[in-house]
Amino acid sequence: MSIEGKAKEAAGYLKEEAFEHGTSPESQRKAEEGRELRNEGRIEDGKAPKTTEPGTGAKD
Template sequence: MSVEGKIKEGAGFVKEELNEHGKDAESKKKAQQGRDLRNEGRVEDGKAPKTTPPGSGHPEK
């Protein structure tokens, strides 16, 4: 597990969580950017990327 991957995953998580419940298009876009950053970090650490939409509330498997 790389430190950089953990940082990307953490930063993406925060950005996704802050914006996932917004109703406007800008919030949805920022939530998706957070999800993309989070997945980039997960892939670097050898984990599977999350495939559910941001804010869907699906538990991690």
């Protein structure tokens, strides 16, 4: 597990959580960017990426 991967996952989580409940296209785009960053960090650490839609609250 790398420090960089953990940092990316944490930053992506924060960005996703901050924008996932917004209704504007801009908010949804930022939530998706957060999800992509989170998944990038997860993959670097050997974890499976999140596959559910941001904002569903599903435990993946």
